[in-house]
Amino acid sequence: MKVPLQRLARRPQPFKAHPFLRPLHSQRWNSSLSQKPGAAGVRFPGAVDSKFTSALFFEHPSTYPAIPTYRCMSPDGDIIDPAFTPASDTLALQMYENMLSVSIMDVIMFDAQRQGRLSFYMTGQGEEGTCVGSASALEIEDVVFCQYREAGVFKQRGYTFEDFMSQLFANKKDHGRGRNMPVHYGSKALNIHTISSPLATQIPQASGAAYALKMQRLTNPNIPPRIVACYFGEGAASEGDFHAALNIAATRSCPVVFICRNNGYAISTPTLEQYRGDGIASRGIGYGIDTIRVDGNDIWAVREVTKRARELALKDGGRPVLIEAMSYRISHHSTSDDSFAYRARVEVEDWKRRDNPITRLRKYLEKKGVWDEEKENEARGRIRKEALMAFAQAEKEKKPALRCMFEDVYEEMTPEVKAQMKELKDVLDRYPEEYDVAEFEGGKDTLSQ
């Protein structure tokens, strides 16, 4: 909530002001809030602009229309508002190839998991538009927190097939040193924090990270303005961490864009069992956050909305923005899930055929004359070949050194852990037949002190 200037002016001066920092936040106890006799509005400290009413009336969500869903391209690939200009064809083609790349990788890796060649996988079918579209509107300096279904974000920011495959096979080139389950990607160079399994934990972290970026720019104006983008599903938004994050981001004016992928399901739980309000977007308003709902199958809409949200997040010293991107989870939740146990196959097929972010952009590109069947076949063949090459290469790489298992718990290995590493080495020495260490880089010797 904006504080009237006259209240700020009454704020006592700090007796030793910090040289770089202006006070941006008012403290309510510094100004006096009292009820004027006969006033039409309430001046309770908890709701300063509320008007009195003598009509007893409960607010009900049904008295408000559902928040509209912004789209700028029809399912046939036509731009709806002639005033809207999409980005260049070069970028459109790049975004299209990135969506295609993650969807092709998804099919290959899903099958590879079924063959037992990797332990786990999660596809992002149906949500390529949300991920690639939003990521295309961010600067590379912007910090990103993901949930796990955002391969498109990684691809759009420059993650290569080699990076994906190294992580998926947990080989010695894996940035995570073979510690995380597949699809828990992370990249410092691309400013994407490493994914963790606990849902929604990244959301308050994104608020804190955004506050850090704002503070760093306040103390050093040479740093370019940056935001944090934070992705999560509509199921994760039921966690307490979602509530904590949005509330703290609003009260501390953090430049963070929350991007909710509302794909209709959290594993088997449909949204009707997840919430009864108007989706996730309606909650943003309650926290005092600028909010928008967008068609996640419309990559231009997602890109435009994210671009505007980024600008808004940086305005007036920073503020949070909530984007709810609507889509449909075409894939199973993960390779450990058979979604036909809780939803009709025909429903999935219908979404896949009727409305899909990849086919929608393809129609747009074909209508502009920059894409056709021949280019499509060439691209699909080429991407598939690249992915399979990276797959084969990653699969045959050695696993990370066994020592990696003991390192990085603390900055330095503790005496306790050093002793335990030696204990493991001794067991491997005494029972060489019981363990296969050949696939690990350097074998058991890396456990030596």
Place this chain on the structure above:
Amino acid sequence: MRIAPRTISRFLASPTTRKGLDVPNISRQRPYSTHPPAARLNIPTDFSTTSLLAHSSQSALQNTELDAEVRNGTTKRMNLFQSINDALSLALAADESVILFGEDVAFGGVFRCSMGLAENYGSERVFNTPLSEQGIVGFGIGAAAEGMKAVAEIQFADYVYPAFDQLVNEAAKFRYRDGKEGRHVGGLTVRMPCGGVGHGALYHSQSPESLFSHIPGLRVIVPRSPIQAKGLLLAAIASNDPCIFMEPKALYRAAVEQVPIGSYTLPLSKAEVLKEGSDLTIVSYGHPLYTCGAAIEKAEKDLGIGIELIDLRTVYPWDKECVLSSVRKTGRCMVVHESMINAGIGAEIAASIQEDKETFLRLEAPIARVAGWSIHMGLMFERFNIPDVARVYDSIKQTVEY
């Protein structure tokens, strides 16, 4: 959700009834601080004479763990909350990346630990958060992940559990899961008042340190005095590992000593031998060290023995070598802590001693644990629950007479 914190915490931390508090009690003396008239052991700690505090400048500056510059400086009389305030102020002044936040920290904190800091360092660096522990720690992790030194306050250790997921699954594992990328949340320090205070009952008395000692990746620190609190807190803030800093709230006003005014750190994961002895090793940390000190004084006189007293300071990762070498010398060991016996810090220490081949052979008595019973802290029963001088004395007697 909870009792109005400002009222209760002032009431909890203050050794005397304050004016203006509506306490319907004519007597100036609080009934729970009295002791039986014939008591010889269970006499309240006299903090003005205990040898565990530096009552003169000279004794404060003798500490060889301080660097030369600090030792050549001066001291100032401070209680525990003032020394924490001093440490926070020095940290904020030295490094612009330090931020301080939590519930009610802006006006000075319900225990006065952040007094004057918002005025001095700006409301952007010292600020209130909404009332949400998971939000506070999650926010701190995110800020630390982007290079800030985030000092978060949980108003009472009893309320840290909503943030348990963020601490265990996120802060502790951040460096490990980031692997080669090398990002970490070592800049995070989470401060929380802990321990019994006479009348805190179920939710203003807890000491959950052993829950955190089961979590690789976190450093868990419990200071016993103003000098320690300052040096260990500055070390925790400087540390590149996430730290849980537990402040015994009963000592906030009670423990007063001469504290060096310079900026200094004390080593983490390093125990301190407070007193040498040859017949028994007592391991403790935080507030019960004063109980141990009083019991040792009586037992040494009565039983004609010499007792070694070790302050762990960091309860995890702990200084095993210091404890083991002491027990190898004395052959007997006792662990004293306020929190419950079951799977407490004492269990880890006792198990570590018996599984060390060399130390096991030197043991002449079972390792004793004097700690809170495996129950909750009922309001009226605190003085029968927290280890007191009589229980520590009795355990010393039984261990040496075994």
